[in-house]
Amino acid sequence: MKDIRKVYYPDIVAINNATFSLAEGEIHALAGENGAGKTTLMKILFGLEKADKGEIYFNSELINIHSPVDAMKRRIGMVHQHFMLLENLTIADNIVLGIEPKRKGLYDYKKACEITRELGTKFDMVIDPEKRISQLTVGLKQKVEIMKVLARDARIIILDEPTAVLTPQETKELFHQLMLLKKDNYTIIIITHKLREIKEICDRVTIMKAGNIVGTYDVDKISIDEISKKMVGYDFEVSKLKSNVKPGKIILDIKGLSLTIGGKKRLDNISFSIREKEILGVVGVEGNGQKELSQVLNGEIKNYDGDIVLDDFSLKGESILEIRKAGISYIPEDRMVDGANLNGSIYESAIVLKSKEKEYQNGIFLNGRKLEEFTDSLINDYGVKCNSKYDDVKSLSGGNIQKIVSAREIVDARRVLIANQPTRGIDIGAVMTLHEKLKSLQSQDKGILLISSDLKEIYDLAESVIVLYDGKVVARINNIKDVNEEQLGRYMLGIDVQENMGASL
Numbered sequence: 001m002k003d004i005r006k007v008y009y010p011d012i013v014a015i016n017n018a019t020f021s022l023a024e025g026e027i028h029a030l031a032g033e034n035g036a037g038k039t040t041l042m043k044i045l046f047g048l049e050k051a052d053k054g055e056i057y058f059n060s061e062l063i064n065i066h067s068p069v070d071a072m073k074r075r076i077g078m079v080h081q082h083f084m085l086l087e088n089l090t091i092a093d094n095i096v097l098g099i100e101p102k103r104k105g106l107y108d109y110k111k112a113c114e115i116t117r118e119l120g121t122k123f124d125m126v127i128d129p130e131k132r133i134s135q136l137t138v139g140l141k142q143k144v145e146i147m148k149v150l151a152r153d154a155r156i157i158i159l160d161e162p163t164a165v166l167t168p169q170e171t172k173e174l175f176h177q178l179m180l181l182k183k184d185n186y187t188i189i190i191i192t193h194k195l196r197e198i199k200e201i202c203d204r205v206t207i208m209k210a211g212n213i214v215g216t217y218d219v220d221k222i223s224i225d226e227i228s229k230k231m232v233g234y235d236f237e238v239s240k241l242k243s244n245v246k247p248g249k250i251i252l253d254i255k256g257l258s259l260t261i262g263g264k265k266r267l268d269n270i271s272f273s274i275r276e277k278e279i280l281g282v283v284g285v286e287g288n289g290q291k292e293l294s295q296v297l298n299g300e301i302k303n304y305d306g307d308i309v310l311d312d313f314s315l316k317g318e319s320i321l322e323i324r325k326a327g328i329s330y331i332p333e334d335r336m337v338d339g340a341n342l343n344g345s346i347y348e349s350a351i352v353l354k355s356k357e358k359e360y361q362n363g364i365f366l367n368g369r370k371l372e373e374f375t376d377s378l379i380n381d382y383g384v385k386c387n388s389k390y391d392d393v394k395s396l397s398g399g400n401i402q403k404i405v406s407a408r409e410i411v412d413a414r415r416v417l418i419a420n421q422p423t424r425g426i427d428i429g430a431v432m433t434l435h436e437k438l439k440s441l442q443s444q445d446k447g448i449l450l451i452s453s454d455l456k457e458i459y460d461l462a463e464s465v466i467v468l469y470d471g472k473v474v475a476r477i478n479n480i481k482d483v484n485e486e487q488l489g490r491y492m493l494g495i496d497v498q499e500n501m502g503a504s505l
């Protein structure tokens with residue numbers, strides 16, 4: 001892939017300029033922080049996204065890949081992060097979907113089962129082709145996805161963060177199977193941020209950062225440290241925003257949170273607290289417990305062990321609404337799904353919370369004028385680009401939807417704001433506005449949990465930081481000035497664990 005560039009509408013540069021090459025029979029890691037452009041680059045190779053610029057050469061021949069059909073013709077297959085199986089059909093049905101074997105013009109189910117068993121053998125696994133997808137573990141579903149790609153005759157297989165959803169045992173099994181494919185001269189690209197995995201099974205690694213390729217290296221000639229530095233390193237300057245606030249008393253106390261989903265420990269005995277006037281950063285490579293932590297804190301998930309105490313009151317088992325009432329507000333990571341009603345107007349999304357307050361009601365009616373004024377002020381304060389407050393939310397760009405949801409939550413935060421990737425994907429002007437607003441909350445004796453994969457944002461805003469790795473807090477730094485980004489990177493990637501954290505890798 002040569003000089004590839006991809007800009008998402010309107011102006012998100014996902015790939016700035018990337019040149020990437022793959023050698024037959026290798027296992028090639030594509031590494032980089034969240035948002036570096038890894039998935040996009042591979043979607044271009046697989047024909048799911050169209051590059052704005054650049055060329056793809058296959059055995060030195062310039063080719064066009066406009067769709068997955070074109071990619072498949074070159075025997076390139078991809079297994080996505082989100083599986084695309086039909087849950088109510090059997091394994092065999094899924095594997096031959098679209099390429100069904102026929103007998104006298106009819107679907108030959110027996111043959112489909114045979115094909116599935118054969119693929120199982122290739123993969124060193126016993127498989128029951130007649131099991132329904134809905135009965136399978138995540139690990140098995142992933143195997144089915146890989147077999148689907150193999151059944152379509154792929155020789156180049158792209159795996160997008162395959163181990164993110166696997167237990168350590170399942171990961172080991174997957175690696176064993178990938179090695180079998182390699183022996184068979186298959187070529188594999190594995191997107192991952194897990195450095196140990198790169199060292200374990202990959203021949204070469206390409207590192208991406210902010211839409212660019214940092215370089216491609218032989219795995220046995222580069223150390224884990226060097227990979228980590230190239231992935232997370234940036235020129236960091238101490239923020240102008242940072243004030244010298246002294247945090248006050250503890251507002252939110254998290255005690256020994258543990259959570260298991262689908263047999264995998266997502267949170268493992270997590271304890272920390274947030275004080276008044278404190279912005280506590282939570283960093284970690286995506287998928288190390290951040291999502292589950294915010295879901296537990298906002299009440300979406302209730303079946304956890306441990307306790308959450310807000311101003312001396314336990315929130316354990318409380319509903320989303322009760323938790324809100326108690327004073328915790330929440331900027332969700334996926335604002336398109338969780339935050340805004342896409343079919344409603346901006347006005348409706350803005351007033352969801354306010355309309356429940358006495359001040360915005362006239363007896364049993366809503367005080368329309370006051371709610372309209374409130375909406376106007378949000379739109380102005382946060383620079384939401386729209387024609388009118390009655391525009392449909394879905395007519396706005398993603399960044400503007402995000403501004404509305406973030407604005408509403410920041411305004412509503414009474415004790416603690418949980419901000420999950422609050423500025424991901426928005427323009428620089430809006431990032432600065434949001435940062436200022438977060439800072440102003442801090443001066444009002446509130447606490448903020450800032451979950452962000454943007455280390456620059458963490459350094460700009462947070463006084464203290466915890467690092468999540470594999471569902472555990474592996475480091476807590478009370479004054480962020482005491483840790484440099486390289487050391488944070490080592491915690492994030494599971495190379496180091498701070499002493500006395502009680503966590504082991």
Ligand SMILES: Nc1ncnc2c1ncn2[C@@H]1O[C@H](COP(=O)(O)OP(=O)(O)O)[C@@H](O)[C@H]1O
Pocket residue numbers: 008009012013014032033034035036037038039040041424425
């Ligand atoms: N469909 C999309 N629309 C707009 N922006 C996108 C889309 N997909 C990805 N992006 C943005 O492009 C950048 C690169 O994303 P991605 O390729 O998914 O990164 P990675 O896989 O390395 O985490 C990110 O800033 C992301 O927010």
Ligand SMILES: [Mg+2]
Pocket residue numbers: 038039040
């Ligand atoms: Mg990705």
